[in-house]
Amino acid sequence: MPTGPQIILTLKVLVVAVSVLFAAAIVAIAFGRKKLHGRLNTAFFILTMTTVVGFELLLRFFVDVSATFSEEARQALRIHLCFAIPSAVLLPVMILSGARHWKKLHVTCGLLFTLVWIGTFVTGVFFLPHDG
């Protein structure tokens, strides 16, 4: 079984990796490259949803949360989930509204999504303790 710090470090690497994709997708749309924005964000969507579902399954069925994580880590995880769950709820709205060209909804939710994603990034990468 993986240790708490191993799980957290893996989560951090994944969050940084998908954030690079999302940042690239924003740069793409800023330059009017709609198709590229759509492709990068489709990859971002698949990888992020896989991470969220995989992480949830791991915590629910494969590790004993109270034995694996310190109280400090559990508190930091709870705060992280306050941002990660709204991000995961908004993602299907983003992919659907983008693909259907519901531009107003897409851009409005996109701004909200960017805020909760910044929260996911900051609480995931800087606040979660991965040093045992």
Ligand code: HEM
């Ligand atoms: C701040 C965040 C975002 C902004 C400002 C933004 C903006 C846009 C704009 C302006 C378009 C063109 C819409 C049209 O012409 O009808 C677009 C298309 C699209 N967006 Fe986004 N978007 C954002 C985030 C996302 C996210 C998070 C996803 C998916 C997870 C996404 C997926 C797509 C897709 C699939 C398309 C269609 C691309 C195509 O036509 O080939 N976008 N976006």
